[in-house]
Amino acid sequence: xxxxxxxxxxxxxxxxxxxxxCFLQTDDRRFKWFMTGECLAYVVHFAxxxxxxxxxxxxxxxxxxxxxxxxxxxxxxxxVVCANLGFGLAIATQPSDWLPLTASCLGTIALFTxxxxxxxxxxxxxTGLWVVNNVIVGSIGGTALExxxxxxxxxxxxxxxxxxxxxxxxx
Numbered sequence: 001x002x003x004x005x006x007x008x009x010x011x012x013x014x015x016x017x018x019x020x021x022c023f024l025q026t027d028d029r030r031f032k033w034f035m036t037g038e039c040l041a042y043v044v045h046f047a048x049x050x051x052x053x054x055x056x057x058x059x060x061x062x063x064x065x066x067x068x069x070x071x072x073x074x075x076x077x078x079x080v081v082c083a084n085l086g087f088g089l090a091i092a093t094q095p096s097d098w099l100p101l102t103a104s105c106l107g108t109i110a111l112f113t114x115x116x117x118x119x120x121x122x123x124x125x126x127t128g129l130w131v132v133n134n135v136i137v138g139s140i141g142g143t144a145l146e147x148x149x150x151x152x153x154x155x156x157x158x159x160x161x162x163x164x165x166x167x168x169x170x171x
Contacts, residue, residue: 008048015041016145036065056087057100068111077112103129
């Protein structure tokens, strides 16, 4: 059992707070800024837990979030997905190492090619992969974060759908 107050877990809790803030956002730009912060906290968290594939995935995700604030270029998205796959081929040693890398690829596709509800739905798929990864590596804060993120993301999606429906004029 991990120490709940170790430096590694404390950074997981910081990622938790930033991740919750991220998925509460209905504005895509604020969503991406919060995600950048969450990824940075995750980099430190997983480095301290000794999970290099999750570190690589989080670094790529952080870079991807920053890039997606500036461009929606599909070529940039392809480059980020290729970087994820390259890191995976270089450092993955077991099948579970591909969970965070796959989640990052899904997030890349979501951030560069989608907006609003569709973006959040694809991010939800990645969240499921992160839950499994975090349980496997013993990340207390990370597991709690992803479970809460899934719930908040679903709530935000419902809220956005209701707002879209209310904005459509009655026939």
